[in-house]
Amino acid sequence: MIWLLDLDNTLVSRDAAFAAWADSAVTADGGTAADLAAIVAADDGGFSPKADVARELIARLGWVDDVPAAIDRFRAGIREHVRAYDGVLADLDALRAAGDQVAVVTNGVSHQQRGKIAACGVEASVDAVVVSGEEGVEKPDPAIVEIALERLGASAVDRDQVWMVGDAGHADVAVGRAAGVRTGWVSHGRAWDDVHGAAPDVVGATTRDVLALATAGEHAAS
Structure with missing residues (x-):
């Protein structure tokens, strides 16, 4: 995955x-x-x-x-x-230990996004980082997903094996849908707004909730 x-x-x-x-x-x-x-x-x-x-x-x-x-x-x-959310990097470590690959796909200028990543120790828990300001393309353009998959050496992977997870319906869920991958929305307690289209595949209040629900669904299907 x-x-x-x-x-x-x-x-x-x-x-x-x-x-x-x-x-x-x-x-x-x-x-x-x-x-x-x-x-x-x-x-x-x-x-x-x-x-x-x-x-x-x-x-x-x-x-x-x-x-x-x-x-x-x-x-x-x-x-x-800025701080990483409690427990979320450990969850990424666990996914990678199980054989999954993990990448950050973020919109923003390079020095700001890289600065936050460094401050929070994110890079040690992922396999790749894709920053829109470095690539000249940003979410919801699906080209940024293609860049991330290429960076992971997974351009030919079955898109059902890829999840895009984020908190912004108009950017994160939209880019996942445009790229034909599965989508997880971090709601932070909000209701899904239909202006962003169909509901995501998984919705959770926190990132950890989304990862747990998505992972449980994968295990149930296997």
């Missing part, structure tokens, strides 16, 4: 890292609870344009009007606060 996993909010707590950093920045710069709420909302789980988040920080906290510097500042804050 091959497991392709998203990074942010799937293997590592990106949103919690941003919120923790934003809280410290608001406190340091004399902001209010309303400022914090507006900054977190502007981030939109990492999916807003980074320049928009930077402008919100500049407006709310009185930073120097330098968008690239503000982006660098909050990205550094995320890297400082």
Whole structure:
């Protein structure tokens, strides 16, 4: 079995890292609870344009009007606060010990995604890392799945033997569906939005739940 996993909010707590950093920045710069709420909302789980988040920080906290510097500042804050979810890397180790292959497939700029991977020790638990900013293609374009499979030496594998797991319906589930592989959605307690199409093959509140359900299903079918 091959497991392709998203990074942010799937293997590592990106949103919690941003919120923790934003809280410290608001406190340091004399902001209010309303400022914090507006900054977190502007981030939109990492999916807003980074320049928009930077402008919100500049407006709310009185930073120097330098968008690239503000982006660098909050990205550094995320890297400082990010953590792998408890137990998830051990689960990846167990999958690999059982003979499966595991790769990270993440959207984002190289230095930021690689920085989070390094900070959380993810690379030791996977066989490959594919970062959109290094490849010139990003989820939901299925070409990024093909790159990951090629990196694993598995381009010809039966797609029923491949899982794409992530928390974003419009990116992770969509790219898995477009690539013809099986899909696992990390809901974090949310309901599936039909705007993203048919429900994923497996849904779980956490990444560990998704992996456990998917693995149990594979064992039942074997």
